[in-house]
Every structure is written in C-alpha cells, then in structure tokens.
Amino acid sequence: MSGAKPEPDGGGSVERAPLRSMEPRKLDDPDDPGAVWMLELQRGDESAFERILQTYQHVVHGIAYRYTGRREGVEDLAQEVFLRIYRARTRYRPEAKFRTWLFRIVINLCINETKSRRLRRAASLDADLSAGDGELRLRDLVADASTEAPSAPVERAEVARRLREALAELAPNQRSAMTLYQYRELSLAEIAEILGTTDKAVKSLLARARESLRDKLGPYLRRAGEPIPSPGGRA
Amino acid sequence: MTLSCEEARREWLRVERGEEFAGRERVEQHVRTCAACREARALDAEIDGLLAADAAPSAAPEFSARVRAALAGERGQPVRPSARPWRLVAAAAAAVLATATIYFARGGTVDDEDVVAHLDVAEELALEHEDETFALELGGADGDLPLSTLLRAARAEEF
Numbered sequence: 550m551s552g553a554k555p556e557p558d559g560g561g562s563v564e565r566a567p568l569r570s571m572e573p574r575k576l577d578d579p580d581d582p583g584a585v586w587m588l589e590l591q592r593g594d595e596s597a598f599e600r601i602l603q604t605y606q607h608v609v610h611g612i613a614y615r616y617t618g619r620r621e622g623v624e625d626l627a628q629e630v631f632l633r634i635y636r637a638r639t640r641y642r643p644e645a646k647f648r649t650w651l652f653r654i655v656i657n658l659c660i661n662e663t664k665s666r667r668l669r670r671a672a673s674l675d676a677d678l679s680a681g682d683g684e685l686r687l688r689d690l691v692a693d694a695s696t697e698a699p700s701a702p703v704e705r706a707e708v709a710r711r712l713r714e715a716l717a718e719l720a721p722n723q724r725s726a727m728t729l730y731q732y733r734e735l736s737l738a739e740i741a742e743i744l745g746t747t748d749k750a751v752k753s754l755l756a757r758a759r760e761s762l763r764d765k766l767g768p769y770l771r772r773a774g775e776p777i778p779s780p781g782g783r784a
Numbered sequence: 785m786t787l788s789c790e791e792a793r794r795e796w797l798r799v800e801r802g803e804e805f806a807g808r809e810r811v812e813q814h815v816r817t818c819a820a821c822r823e824a825r826a827l828d829a830e831i832d833g834l835l836a837a838d839a840a841p842s843a844a845p846e847f848s849a850r851v852r853a854a855l856a857g858e859r860g861q862p863v864r865p866s867a868r869p870w871r872l873v874a875a876a877a878a879a880v881l882a883t884a885t886i887y888f889a890r891g892g893t894v895d896d897e898d899v900v901a902h903l904d905v906a907e908e909l910a911l912e913h914e915d916e917t918f919a920l921e922l923g924g925a926d927g928d929l930p931l932s933t934l935l936r937a938a939r940a941e942e943f
Binding site for chain 1: 790793794795797798801803824827828830831832834835836837838840841842843844847848850851852854855858
C-alpha cells in the first residue's frame with residue numbers, strides 16, 4: 550500500500566480484519582513503464598507487449614474477479630483486455646497514466662460482460678418461466694437475499710457468498726468504484742479519472758455502495774444482541 | 785459548523801486513503817464522537833476484511849502464451865479489404881468511362897487499344913476484389929471525384 554495512513558482508532562467495538570493484507574500489488578511507478586512499453590510496441594517492438602503482459606496480467610485478473618465476483622470467465626475477460634490493448638497500439642497516446650487507461654478498459658469490459666450475462670440469464674429465466682409454472686414470477690426468484698432472516702451462526706463462507714451477492718446488486722458505477730477502491734494505491738482522484746467522473750462523485754458512489762453493503766450484510770456481521778445502527782443516523 | 789454523518793462518511797474515504805485536507809480534523813473528531821459513524825466504520829472495516837480475504841485468482845502461468853496465440857490467430861485471419869483499394873478501382877473505372885465517352889464523342893479518334901487497356905485494368909481490379917457493388921462505388925468513394933464531374937471534364941475537353 551502506498552501513502553495510506555494507519556486508520557485512526559474510531560473506538561469501534563468490532564474487531565477489525567487485517568486490511569493491510571489486502572491483495573492488490575504495488576503498481577506505483579513515477580516513470581509509468583506501461584506508457585513507455587506501449588510506445589515501444591507502437592514502434593514495432595513486440596517484446597514490449599510481453600513486458601506489459603507480465604507486469605499487468607495479475608492485476609487485470611484481480612480487477613476482473615473483484616468486479617464480476619466469479620472465477621469463471623475471468624481469464625477470457627483478461628485476455629480480451631490485452632487483445633484490445635494490442636489492437637489499440639497504433640492509436641495509443643500517453644495522455645493519462647498507462648494504468649488509468651488499462652483499468653478503464655478492464656472496468657468497461659467488466660460492465661459490458663456483466664450486463665450481457667445478466668441479459669442472457671434473464672432471457673433464459675423468462676423462457677423457463679413461460680414454459681413452466683405460471684404462478685412463479687421472475688421477481689420471486691431474484692428477491693433480495695438480504696430480506697431472509699439470518700440463521701445464526703452464519704459461516705464466514707456464507708457471509709462471503711452474501712457479500713458477493715450484495716456487490717452484484719450494486720449499480721455498475723458503485724460497483725466499479727468499490728472494485729477500484731480495494732486497490733489502495735489508487736487515489737480517489739485516479740479512481741475518478743478511470744471512471745471518467747469527479748472525486749466528489751466517487752466519494753458519493755463509494756459512500757452509497759458502503760451503505761448498501763452495510764444494510765445487506767449488517768445482520769450477518771453483527772454479534773448477537775448488538776443493535777444495527779441506522780446508516781443515515783446523526784451523532 | 786458540524787458535519788453530518790453523510791458528509792463525515794464521504795470524507796472518511798479521504799482519511800482512509802491518507803489524504804491531507806482541510807477539515808480532516810473535523811472528520812476524525814466526528815467519527816470519534818459519533819456512535820453511529822463508529823459503528824458504520826466498524827462494519828465497513830469488517831466488509832473490507834472479507835473482500836481482502838477473498839483472494840482474487842492470479843493469472844495462470846500459460847496466460848501470456850494464450851494471449852499471444854489469440855493474437856497470432858487474429859493475424860492469421862484473412863485481412864478484409866479496406867475501403868482504400870476501391871478508391872483506386874473507382875478512379876480507374878471513371879477514367880475508362882471518361883475515355884470511352886471521349887472516344888465515342890469524337891467518332892473513334894481515340895486509339896481503340898487505349899480504351900481496351902483501360903477496360904482490362906478495371907476488370908482486373910474488380911475481379912481481384914470480387915466486389916458485387918463495384919458499380920455503386922464509382923461515384924461514392926471518399927476523396928474521389930464523382931463520375932459526373934469526370935464526365936463533365938471530358939465533355940469540356942471535347943468542346
């Protein structure tokens with residue numbers, strides 16, 4: 550992690566998870582090697598593409614996984630990212646940091662993939678429903694899992710599953726912001742640049758996403774008997 | 785002026801990122817003293833921990849070979865003809881037609897062999913690109929003179 554201060558103690562009673570073990574790797578490089586390699590590739594040096602692949606393949610897989618919440622399909626998505634980079638080599642202009650450009654491609658592909666996957670699934674569910682029991686409604690099948698009463702104790706794996714569901718239910722822009730925010734070396738300004746929006750909008754997206762996740766996961770995370778505070782409450 | 789919880793939670797993101805900014809003290813003060821925000825922070829931290837614990841898959845060792853193979857596959861695909869050759873075809877065809885127009889207008893004063901040579905070139909180009917819309921391209925290619933302009937020029941030359 551670069552540049553992040555230790556979190557001040559807020560006095561919360563809940564034991565905190567080891568945030569510093571967060572997976573994303575160190576990507577900061579003042580010389581922006583990705584941009585240099587892209588320009589070399591542009592000039593016909595194919596080995597520069599190999600360097601781009603070797604350096605960024607893991608983080609691209611990571612973002613794709615964190616956005617989609619699925620392991621299957623991540624490699625296909627990552628491959629498409631690198632194919633697009635290669636195809637764009639002649640048009641590339643180092644106007645932004647390479648990783649800003651790269652992450653924008655990843656996020657856009659993730660959004661598109663998730664959207665088309667959802668459409669495919671909805672179409673297939675619709676087909677199943679129209680062929681089957683007329684009493685069954687699509688909305689019953691996709692009802693918010695968080696409305697179900699939590700059974701205690703809920704296993705951590707189950708909480709993780711519910712977390713993935715809750716993330717999947719976020720609006721694409723909130724989900725994009727949440728995905729990128731997990732990469733601690735990305736500043737809010739850089740996340741805003743990747744998403745093509747303002748710092749202020751990113752803060753709002755993240756705050757709303759977190760509120761939604763707290764609402765949905767709070768019942769599974771809190772210790773028995775402890776009240777869940779209203780996210781909009783005041784001091 | 786006191787901060788609302790909503791503002792404090794938005795600005796807390798900057799604190800988490802280690803940003804120094806005017807008003808940071810107020811944000812920290814709010815979170816220290818507001819039970820609801822402390823609670824929200826604790827939940828956020830727990831959620832962040834879950835996200836961190838869910839390790840993302842790394843690229844497989846053969847991933848870069850896979851990407852290179854896909855690229856090689858793309859390069860091996862037959863290249864679709866670009867629009868540019870059609871400009872040449874259109875220009876050649878227009879030249880042939882202009883020559884033919886002049887030829888007929890002058891009652892055969894242009895050398896027959898010249899016309900035949902132009903027609904051969906046009907036919908060869910059309911066959912090479914197997915284009916069924918060949919005739920439609922004549923006046924439409926960007927940057928080329930339309931056929932009507934060429935014909936007008938031919939008539940002007942004639943008279």
